[in-house]
Ligand SMILES: Nc1ncnc2c1ncn2[C@@H]1O[C@H](COP(=O)(O)OP(=O)(O)O)[C@@H](O)[C@H]1O
């Protein structure tokens with residue numbers, strides 16, 4: 001079982017949205033996916049309730065409950081766990097990073113986010129976990145934003161995923177229905193960018209998607 005923590009000190013950088021979008025793509029590929037929402041606002045749990053679908057499985061967890069939930073998920077045959085974390089100086093993000101095989105750090109192209117990204121990079125580095133930055137909510141034609149971000153991340157030896165994720169209406173429209181752009185507008189730029197990010201993560205986590213059978217149920221994860 002592989003675990004991906006999605007963490008960044010700053011709020012509103014698309015942590016939760018990337019968690020949901022990537023977990024849907026991974027589920028579509030036949031992976032047995034669990035999403036753990038560690039934010040007390042539970043916006044990813046709410047998205048899951050809006051969606052009225054069996055997959056991906058979404059479960060709220062506190063820092064204290066996390067090890068037990070991960071153990072049950074592993075025993076239940078879960079392939080991949082996404083952990084959505086709250087912003088700011090939470091105790092949840094360090095717990096998620098400690099449990100993870102890799103940390104995805106979403107960052108928007110603005111100075112406030114760049115100022116915060118170093119803290120999250122440090123959290124991953126001190127825990128000895130590989131980290132990957134992803135530039136989110138870029139202007140749909142914002143090439144220069146990408147170049148600036150590359151410089152910022154390079155200065156802290158933080159690898160950056162390509163391509164970036166543009167701010168697009170398709171994402172917001174899908175969110176309202178508890179779905180993702182991959183489901184509502186499969187041929188859109190929004191869906192293609194998420195697919196490209198997923199390929200990047202899949203390769204780094206060494207995930208193979210052939211001959212995997214769904215067998216992890218809510219009852220098995222919840223106790
Ligand atoms: N690429 C995008 N294009 C348009 N809206 C987006 C995009 N990514 C995220 N959003 C929206 O931006 C808001 C903040 O994203 P969210 O994932 O909740 O951030 P965080 O979890 O980091 O606080 C949400 O309303 C989300 O639907």
Ligand SMILES: [Mg+2]
Pocket residue numbers: 015016017039043084085086
């Ligand atoms: Mg969030």
